[in-house]
Amino acid sequence: MVQALTTKSGFSIPALGMGLWRKSYKNNLLDPAAKVDAQEDIRERAGLEHAYESGMRLFDTAVMYGWGHSERVLGEFLSDIDRTTAFVTTKIWDDAMDESTMVASVDKSLENLGTDYLDLLLLHRAPSEPFSMETAASGLDACVSAGLVKNIGVCNFGSEKLEQISKLTEHQIVLNQVHYNVKVREAQASGLLDYCSANDVILQAWRPLAYGVVSESDFLADIAARYEATASQVALAWLIQQHQVATVFKSDNPDHIDENLGAVSLELSSEDMALISNEFPGQQAVSDTVPLA
Numbered sequence: 001m002v003q004a005l006t007t008k009s010g011f012s013i014p015a016l017g018m019g020l021w022r023k024s025y026k027n028n029l030l031d032p033a034a035k036v037d038a039q040e041d042i043r044e045r046a047g048l049e050h051a052y053e054s055g056m057r058l059f060d061t062a063v064m065y066g067w068g069h070s071e072r073v074l075g076e077f078l079s080d081i082d083r084t085t086a087f088v089t090t091k092i093w094d095d096a097m098d099e100s101t102m103v104a105s106v107d108k109s110l111e112n113l114g115t116d117y118l119d120l121l122l123l124h125r126a127p128s129e130p131f132s133m134e135t136a137a138s139g140l141d142a143c144v145s146a147g148l149v150k151n152i153g154v155c156n157f158g159s160e161k162l163e164q165i166s167k168l169t170e171h172q173i174v175l176n177q178v179h180y181n182v183k184v185r186e187a188q189a190s191g192l193l194d195y196c197s198a199n200d201v202i203l204q205a206w207r208p209l210a211y212g213v214v215s216e217s218d219f220l221a222d223i224a225a226r227y228e229a230t231a232s233q234v235a236l237a238w239l240i241q242q243h244q245v246a247t248v249f250k251s252d253n254p255d256h257i258d259e260n261l262g263a264v265s266l267e268l269s270s271e272d273m274a275l276i277s278n279e280f281p282g283q284q285a286v287s288d289t290v291p292l293a
């Protein structure tokens with residue numbers, strides 16, 4: 001079983017979870033009616049089942065992942081397990097960042113997921129016109145007050161915006177999900193990691209394997225050899241060994257899922273943690289995909 005991270009405020013989340021973003025969803029970002037590959041559904045469903053049987057409990061989706069399609073695939077899987085054993089996250093898109101639109105969007109997500117509550121609701125990005133931080137904050141609070149959502153958080157927020165929204169919500173912002181891995185170091189370079197650690201906010205890293213690219217890193221493979229581990233395991237362990245850092249990876253491949261789960265029992269020495277922090281080659285101080293807002 002994957003260990004949990006717990007904040008001082010009592011929020012608890014598995015350190016390692018399964019993401020549901022697919023590269024092919026890029027094709028229907030502009031066309032919500034675009035067809036989704038049914039074979040991908042079958043592979044993803046098998047991956048979810050394998051992950052659950054192997055002890056994974058956190059499943060991370062979003063309205064924008066196929067405009068409800070991902071939530072429906074996850075919902076079918078959830079209907080076959082005891083809902084209370086799963087931790088389900090979804091993310092609100094840009095068009096639903098005030099009280100009425102956000103509650104309506106969450107109602108739709110709950111219908112897609114076949115459940116009556118979310119463990120965690122995240123803003124997918126910082127609000128933009130016609131919405132504001134104030135309207136988004138009151139939307140998040142309304143979802144908690146209505147009993148639709150247990151916990152609230154954000155994605156891709158820099159420290160300034162994170163502080164701003166934390167002051168506006170009545171309920172605590174417990175987590176910030178950002179692009180962070182051995183290569184992409186914006187969370188460190190910008191001071192966000194320190195801010196989260198000091199303010200009882202979990203930083204959850206997305207794209208922890210850089211889409212699988214880290215599995216080919218000779219630098220990580222050399223370190224992995226000292227532990228009879230793999231490069232991907234080292235990349236994940238480097239994240240979850242940091243203070244209040246969790247992560248979500250995506251895989252439909254049972255061998256990769258088993259391999260990645262090995263990261264939870266891999267303990268890197270402080271020397272190797274520092275070696276990766278300081279010397280991993282080709283580090284980027286800003287995300288090339290979604291820079292912090």
Ligand SMILES: NC(=O)c1ccc[n+]([C@@H]2O[C@H](COP(=O)([O-])OP(=O)(O)OC[C@H]3O[C@@H](n4cnc5c(N)ncnc54)[C@H](OP(=O)(O)O)[C@@H]3O)[C@@H](O)[C@H]2O)c1
Nearest residue numbers: 019020021206207208209210211212232249250251252256
């Ligand atoms: N909040 C946001 O803005 C945001 C943005 C992006 C992503 N996310 C979340 O973060 C999750 C994870 O990020 P991601 O899916 O973009 O990237 P990722 O987890 O770094 O990479 C996923 C890719 O890595 C491959 N992979 C997994 N384990 C492997 C291993 N041991 N060896 C080799 N390849 C491996 C997978 O292929 P196989 O299926 O073949 O294993 C898949 O193609 C997403 O699914 C999503 O839930 C959030």
